Amino acid sequence: MTKISYEPPSTNRGVQMTTPQEKQGILETNNLKEKQRICVDWCQFTIIDKFGYSAYDYFSILFGIKKDDITFENKGLFCYRYTYSYKNIKIFTSDNPEYGYHIYLTGQACRDFEDITYNSNKHASWLNLFTKAKKYDCNFTRLDIAIDDFSGEYFTLDDLMDCVNDGAVTTKFRDVTDFKKIIIDEKKVNGRTLWFGSRASLLQVVFYDKLLERESQNYIVDNEIKFWLRCEMRFRTDRANEIVDKYINDTDDFSKVIKGVLDYYISFLEYSATDSRKSRWPRKDFWTRYLDNVEKSRLTSIPIETSIVRKKTWIDNTVSRSEFAVLLSSLDNLSLDDKTSNYFYELLKSGYARLEEKDLTMINDYRVQNNMSIITMEEIEDFIKDIKAVILLSKNKSVENLKENYKEVVEVK
Secondary structure (H helix, E strand, C coil), X not given: CCCCCCCCCCCCCCCCCCCCCCCCCCCECCCCCCCEEEEEEXXXXXXXXXXXXXXXXXXXXXXXXXXXXXXXXXXXXXXXXXXXXXXXXXXXXXXXXHHCEEEEEXXXXXXXXXXXXXXXXXXXXHHHHHHHHHCCCEEEEEEEEEEEECCCCCCCHHHHHHHHHHCCEEECCCCEEEXXXXXXXXXXXXXXXXXXXXXXXXXXXXXXXXXXXXXXXXXCECCCCCCCEEEEEEEEHHHHXXXXXXXXXXXXXXXXHHHHHHHHHEEEECCCCCCCCHHHCCECHHHHHHHHCCCCCCCCCCCCCCHHHHHHHHHHHHHHHHHHHHHHHHCCCCCCCHHHHHHHHHHHHHHHHHCCHXXXXXXXXXXXXXXXXXXXXXXXXXXXXXXXXXXXXXCCCCHHHHHHHHHHHHHHC
């Protein structure tokens, strides 16, 4: 998927920007009982504060997140100077009140937001957020709605381009871009996207192979997912505000709203060589079935694994193999010596040095969910020191004595 960057306006009309998602291993999970799903995959809006509220207040009002769980950074993006964040959910602020509070949810932040309320009310979260936001002087600058097809029963990107090449498509857009990303050495396509509309359009429709995009970026995808084609509708400014209003007013069958908008802007037709009037060409059967079979429900909240589970899965599948390969390549021989011990110690010490408060929050969230005690940075530091003590104590001693040595270290402490 192509990453786009939008420059923000100099005045407060909202900020549009895209940052690359963290290229960590994310286990994509999905309930495959349904062929399709509709979800929010990006959300940005700006609130001009009239009540003297802080960013912490808006985190509480909009997301129900407590101040102690929020991370503050003395840096921001574009015209915003400060960043307040919970996991991937961010609120940007500045010293100029005219810029307001910019609420910024990337695709992963949308999943983090849904994870907050998933267990209590599967369908209410987006409706609650939109309704709360609209009570304030709120301006939506971007809202992406995605339709995911996991069945492979409707169409491929080649099917859509065949219609385009035959002129068998009616659309409000002027052009379509067929973008392919190719690995030169392997002569292999590892990304493909069809763009309808320009990047400056108030609405842009993008079709792309989501499975290929995930795999090419080393994300870990559930083995059950064999096909994943995404249609992404990117609403901006006026269109974004309109679609939010429609969702609030027609929550029970929002899929009809989305399908109606999509069909209004694009329709794929059966080519006819004998009839020059395209208006009489019938619609493609795959397009009719695709629109009719979108789940008739509210926006889908996607249950996801916790961040620690996703990271652990990635480590188990990718990092552990790479680290082991690096270790083996640097050892003089396969023996438990100082070089081996120091390698693992330096690896743990390096990880500890990079650990941030937000990481500790994520760790303790996972520990609490699994009925374990909360740990502190001081306890982690002591843990690293204990490991170093074990290494020092075990020098020139046999492996059989290692456990006893560690016992001695603990008793001394």
